[in-house]
Amino acid sequence: MIAITGATGQLGHYVIKSLMKTVPASQIVAIVRNPAKAQALTAQGITVRQADYGDEAALTSALQGVEKLLLISSSEVGQRAPQHRNVINAAK
Secondary structure, three states, X not given: OEEEEXXXXXXXXXXXXXXXXXXXXXXXXXXXXXXXXXXXXXXXXXXEEEOOOOOHHHHHHHOOOOOEEEOOXXXXXXXXXXXXXXXXXXXX
């Protein structure tokens, strides 16, 4: 499975749209903060999992079974390094 963080954002939307041209929806995991914003992804057959960049335990759970990961950074100034570290640690 391939996971995309920030899947409900503008870049995440375009990444998933492009990815679906070559990968079945059943193999895509959308990692989102707010699942209510991801209803369109669920309707397409994409697995939606909730996790916040600040919660390493939630990220670890959301990344179970994932073989590839695309980390799309958040726009929180000063938080990118710790957020990236959490995602990387969770993906190990």
